[in-house]
Amino acid sequence: MRRLRIRELVRKEFIQLFRDKKNRPLLVIAPLVQLLVFGYVVSTDVRTVTVGLLDHAKTAESRMLIDTFGANRTFHISYATDNARALESRLLKREIDIAIKIPPDFTEHIRRGETADVQILADGSMSNMATVRIAYAGAVIDRFNERLMAELYPMRMDYGRIDARTRPWYNPNLYSQNYFVPGIVAFLIMIMTLLFTSMAVIKEKERGTMEQLIVTPLQPSELILGKTIPYIIVSLAQMIAVTLFAIFWFNIPLAGNVFLLFLAICLFLLSTLGMGLFISTISATQQQAMMTTFFVILPAFMFSGFVFPIANMPQLIQWLTYLNPLRYFLLIIRGVFLKGVGLDMLWPQFSALTMIGIVVFTASVKRFHKRLD
Amino acid sequence: MKMLTIRAVARKEFYHLIRDFRSLYLAFAIPLLLILLFGYALSLDVDNISTVIVDFDRTGVSRDFIRRLDASAYFDAHVHLRNADEASHYLDRGWARMAVIIPPDWTNSLRADREAPLQIIVDGSDPNYASLSLGYMTQFVGRENRRLLADFLNRKGRASINPPVAGQIRVWFNEDLESKNFIVPGIIAIIIIIVGAMLTSLVIAREYENGTMETIRSLPIRAGELLAGKAIPYFMIALIDVLVAVLMGQVLFSVTMKSSFWLLVTASSLYILVALNLGFLISIVTKSQLVANQMAVLITYLPSLLLSDFVFPIVNMPTVLQYVTYIVPARYFIDILNGLYLRNVGLDMLWPSYLVLIVMAVIFSLVTLVFLKREGL
């Protein structure tokens, strides 16, 4: 293994990478875009619930109910009408999230000690958000009930009730960014190494320079190193840039040890580089390599726990995710960023990542011959 | 524009497609895969939340409470731990997403008509999961409290008193509140983008890279004829994919389209046209398959996935991005899909989105023609 050869290969690869203007979007713009997108777009938080109101009662009690909703910062009463159809039409047009209809006999029921039914129509289109909105609405009604009962009934209404004190850990304000942005590092590394490594080898094949390399005393191992090292360096650079951006722009907490992150990345790279090399050995053209890469990256991402929780997936698929290095990498990244846990907690993930990485990389290297046939 | 020329171009493109096994495979396999993926495996619903319990109270009351919690479809609360440290351990490792800690003397507080605190810790890493978990927990505790209130009133001999208000919840549009009902239809938009834009973005770029563009330029073929001819095979494939997707959604996942089928076909066709033109435009401008692919992902695929109100609500985005979504074609198509699948509305409600798609289709076609003409056709 001659360092000189590897050095010259890496040098050539870098020259090609940076001189080819077509690569610039991928190197710079793509990471930036992903940061913006996953930082600002991907979020299913319920921040505001837009409410349409129909008050057929118009009594002190009904206004009290309305005020209870209004006082809650999450609810925003944007539309009030006396026309049921108009209200429903707003819901149909998706201009409001929920419609509240207070019946005309609202106060009568209450004064008689009965329960008045208030209709809450919820737009269930985005079911996860709808569920949360419904839960919030329910909580407001509960609070209203307590207030009203305290007023109506002079006796002490203090009863033993459960006071649920909830605390979200790791991500106290439930920011979506905290969940997704660390995952971007994974995404970038995967694209960079998988796509570029496979393309780098195939471009040589397509242009005929591979033939030229085969004729020299260059060893396959030297070629592999020469082709992968540049992309390792670039993806590490991107990782550092993204991490800094995440910490200083998005204020994502970095509770754990950054070196652990680094170690995880190196192990993850084994898998992605191996995969990239493998793809280069089974593809004859750049287009095939691109398509194959896309075909690999898509499920890898879908079934990694990046956006969709693994716990929700069918059992069979959950088992399959154990083969996905991205699954472990994400657990480690999120663990390090948000939970601040260390190797003592994450060693299963690290071991899995190492094993998969070694297997994939070795298999690919074996396939990598210095022949055209 | 001569029909004969268009047919010739279309035929060549067909041959090319059929013989390029991988592209063909992708054109049909990806839609199938996506539907299966999103239908079976990907869901934003939450249930069986793995919850650990630390019960310092250890009375019949607390045990009944826990039992009712575990019996709920949303919670899986059968793991009992001894102290908060153990719970912490579970949460850190991800073995549980929630921990419920019942303090000592809990029942006594309840019996003494005092507030009995209940500590609930939730793993906040995944905010969607956490919000939903908290929502279900809030509802559960609310029900428990209503029961406690009823008991209290009973004991005080005021059983006739009822809580003043009960919210009668009716869910419109997605009555079972299952995420697949809005995710699966939205896949149609993604499928069209992949087949209609990403695949086609390579088509013209390939001609440039092969050098055949030069030959084409020397032929008596007009820009419009070339585009139309190249568009036809991909249009047909995309439409077939849409139909397959609709069928699979219905058969496999019981996601039914409530409104008019022809409205769906029309909207899909319009969106396919927009996608095709975008793909071609990218192809002509970049002249390189690798760059075209990246550009297609950036300009067509990602916005369709992320900026279209498909899964991620536009209302949550920063104002700037919200303005950007107005020029994302997928936004309007998703609106139509939502209308046809979930809301069961027709043209009377959806005409604005249809109009925008028509306008976009026309504008993009013209732009693509202009660019192609500039290349010397």
Add this chain to the structure above:
Amino acid sequence: MTPSPTNAIEVANLEKKFGDFTAVDRISFSVTRGEIFGFLGANGSGKSTTIRMLCGILLPTAGEGFVAGHNIVTEPEAVKHSIGYMSQRFSLYEELTPAENIRFYLGIYTLPEDTWRERMDWILEITRLKDMRDRRTRDLPPGWRQRLALGCALLHRPDIIFLDEPTSGVDPLTRRRFWEFIRSLADEGVTVFVTTHYMDEAKNCERIVMINEGTIVATGTPGDIIARTVPEKTDADLNDAFIRLMAREDRIQ
């Protein structure tokens, strides 16, 4: 088979099959050291396949071969230290300049770094690319790229160079200069193995082999072959000889 020390290349019953198709059908020949040896044939006759086997790019399906004393089947890597190769496509790195291309190969052949500057200057000199050393290769005209490709094949001063259709797509003046250069190389003792389908160029070679559909149809010096094949014509050339040979092949079949 033990190769003779005076031969740079020796090949016995070399065969290459791709599935059912036999590209090279048991050919045998030898090339003396310092010789300019031509491999002639039409497109698809097996020339490129043969050269690739000799360079260790393809593995023969049968037969033996020795290049620079090393067995091409069992020790292909050893062969590569002593040979240079210029492919039909002038495989060069387009985004790199000639200087960068040369530097790259200097590194691949692990020449000692302190010799690089001098070697680089030498190559740029003999390929007359000194003024273009920092221009992107993609921007050079074909004749200049041919020279660069040749330079990259030579920079490690190999004993044998293999040139696969080196003059395709190049103007007559450049072609003539090219052959002058080849002769000067041979004068220095380098063995030159050239494939071509231009019959008129082949007269530059000292000995040639004509190959058709994977088999050798003629061997010898250009003069000999012409005399043997087209004896009746006084001003016959290799084109005539080749056509006559092909006609014979047809009749035999």
